[in-house]
Amino acid sequence: MTRQTFELLILGSSSASPTSERHPSAQLLNIAERYFLIDCGEGTQMQLRKCKAKFQAIDHIFISHLHGDHFFGLPGLLSSMHLLGRRQEITIYCPKELKGLMDLINKVSETTFTYTVNWKFTSNEGLSLLFEDDKVQVYSFPLRHRIYCTGFLFCEKPLPRKIDKYQLDKNEISTSEILKLKKGMDVENEHGILIKNAEVTIDPAPPRSYAYCSDTIYNPAICEFVKGVDLLYHESTFLDDHLPRAKKTFHSTAKQAAQIALEANAKKLLLGHFSARYGHLENFIEEASTIFNNCELAIDGKKIKI
Amino acid sequence: MTRQTFELLILGSSSASPTSERHPSAQLLNIAERYFLIDCGEGTQMQLRKCKAKFQAIDHIFISHLHGDHFFGLPGLLSSMHLLGRRQEITIYCPKELKGLMDLINKVSETTFTYTVNWKFTSNEGLSLLFEDDKVQVYSFPLRHRIYCTGFLFCEKPLPRKIDKYQLDKNEISTSEILKLKKGMDVENEHGILIKNAEVTIDPAPPRSYAYCSDTIYNPAICEFVKGVDLLYHESTFLDDHLPRAKKTFHSTAKQAAQIALEANAKKLLLGHFSARYGHLENFIEEASTIFNNCELAIDGKKIKI
Numbered sequence: 001m002t003r004q005t006f007e008l009l010i011l012g013s014s015s016a017s018p019t020s021e022r023h024p025s026a027q028l029l030n031i032a033e034r035y036f037l038i039d040c041g042e043g044t045q046m047q048l049r050k051c052k053a054k055f056q057a058i059d060h061i062f063i064s065h066l067h068g069d070h071f072f073g074l075p076g077l078l079s080s081m082h083l084l085g086r087r088q089e090i091t092i093y094c095p096k097e098l099k100g101l102m103d104l105i106n107k108v109s110e111t112t113f114t115y116t117v118n119w120k121f122t123s124n125e126g127l128s129l130l131f132e133d134d135k136v137q138v139y140s141f142p143l144r145h146r147i148y149c150t151g152f153l154f155c156e157k158p159l160p161r162k163i164d165k166y167q168l169d170k171n172e173i174s175t176s177e178i179l180k181l182k183k184g185m186d187v188e189n190e191h192g193i194l195i196k197n198a199e200v201t202i203d204p205a206p207p208r209s210y211a212y213c214s215d216t217i218y219n220p221a222i223c224e225f226v227k228g229v230d231l232l233y234h235e236s237t238f239l240d241d242h243l244p245r246a247k248k249t250f251h252s253t254a255k256q257a258a259q260i261a262l263e264a265n266a267k268k269l270l271l272g273h274f275s276a277r278y279g280h281l282e283n284f285i286e287e288a289s290t291i292f293n294n295c296e297l298a299i300d301g302k303k304i305k306i
Numbered sequence: 307m308t309r310q311t312f313e314l315l316i317l318g319s320s321s322a323s324p325t326s327e328r329h330p331s332a333q334l335l336n337i338a339e340r341y342f343l344i345d346c347g348e349g350t351q352m353q354l355r356k357c358k359a360k361f362q363a364i365d366h367i368f369i370s371h372l373h374g375d376h377f378f379g380l381p382g383l384l385s386s387m388h389l390l391g392r393r394q395e396i397t398i399y400c401p402k403e404l405k406g407l408m409d410l411i412n413k414v415s416e417t418t419f420t421y422t423v424n425w426k427f428t429s430n431e432g433l434s435l436l437f438e439d440d441k442v443q444v445y446s447f448p449l450r451h452r453i454y455c456t457g458f459l460f461c462e463k464p465l466p467r468k469i470d471k472y473q474l475d476k477n478e479i480s481t482s483e484i485l486k487l488k489k490g491m492d493v494e495n496e497h498g499i500l501i502k503n504a505e506v507t508i509d510p511a512p513p514r515s516y517a518y519c520s521d522t523i524y525n526p527a528i529c530e531f532v533k534g535v536d537l538l539y540h541e542s543t544f545l546d547d548h549l550p551r552a553k554k555t556f557h558s559t560a561k562q563a564a565q566i567a568l569e570a571n572a573k574k575l576l577l578g579h580f581s582a583r584y585g586h587l588e589n590f591i592e593e594a595s596t597i598f599n600n601c602e603l604a605i606d607g608k609k610i611k612i
Contacts, residue, residue, distance in 0.1 A: 016389050020355045024382075042382040043349045049326045066414045068385045072378075076330075076348040079374045083322050097414040104410055108372045108403040110453050147416050 024069035044073035063094035064214035065149035159204035232266035258291035272298030330375035350379035369400035370520035371455035465510035564597035578604030
């Protein structure tokens, strides 16, 4: 059996000023066919089309903060969903000021969407559960930027235990008991004999996780929220040559992102939010790799399996 | 002597829903090195970069109406101008509600621009002068759409009369009199003899004009405002097969745009604002050409000399 999907699509990897190659921040995360849009910079709807992503399958949008390069694509995306006749409701997790802004936009354009928008406002008090269903949990956690900003943590729920079919037959267990076994319970076989769960099941693959650390100054306090994640996205707006500018603007360098990945014991680091001043990005990998040895660049259009 | 520039760059030619090929409405008009941005759909700043257009040379932005596909690129463009340290002031000609919206966007993102934005609100009472300098006049005029909407008319001012150098020498006129001659005045020559202007000057090229008819239902009342323009942009969201839908949504078909061009005695018709349902656009030219015989398609990235 193949594992359920856990895949990230990079829609934009630029910082505030886009370049002709790089769009502002946006990512689409697919966990078990739940589509989570993370930030929504200008042009996100065009990027979704270009990447042939399932536009209307997005039911949850997460906005880290209200600098334009992280949300100026939202009005256009919501508007296109409306024009395409969407009926399915959508939930937006964001700083509270965004709702008033979207209300005003719809007022001046005299628009009433064909679907319901649910608003859930993030808080910056520790790890805070935003969304949960049978397969996924999503949390926000505080980041330190010039304005209110949160990161997001996406966690697969533990998968059911795997049935060992050979042992199932050998122990003469009826198939009606499979659900209990998957949950980790012991069962009785067809002759009323107790069979220990461990004898007929095997451990499932461990649950996977992805953390999105949007705009932030270097801040080791993040590590407790993202400890042990399979993939850590951490902004690296600058290289080490612009460390003073990174500090001043509450951004991070590639080395600082790598330091967080190291301290958090992340399995892999994804670098992004590159300043427009950098044409080639190889130096980001080079600098980060001096500290943490499993790094990758966020490139517009790239898919990353987790 | 070459004539002063009068050139239009198409940045977006799509209607409300962009496609992977066509961006929402935006055009950049250069008249004698004055850069006028006309509408500013999502992605305009990326399109400007892709077309290598002079980003910071834009001092005047004209917004026809407040449907998102005509202004959702404005916050990002203004923000990028700010991030690039612009000092030169900019003037935005638009429906009055846009100012409050931009103020709110800057409030939630805690941004104060490095430059001044002047706001001039359009009115829909006939032909109304919005801007004038020594070379150009710009007017707004009312369109009939679902919400308040205006078109824009850009007119070159009459050029100075051309000096006939041979006659200048022959009549022994001092070069200090040239300015008067260019203005059409008669002058005295070096011997105090009156020389008629017509004897030493020739007619300049006639002034050129461009009219932008953004979203509108078919409305012959437009013709009086755009009479005789060199280039008429008229939206043609639909082909004739969707005439009822055009009426219902207060849009026009290619044939209706051509009818306006014919009645207004325009020299050339530019079709745009194509619905995303149409992949190929040849039929727009074909249908319009049954009524008016000098038609062109607005294609993203195309430059049109007027």
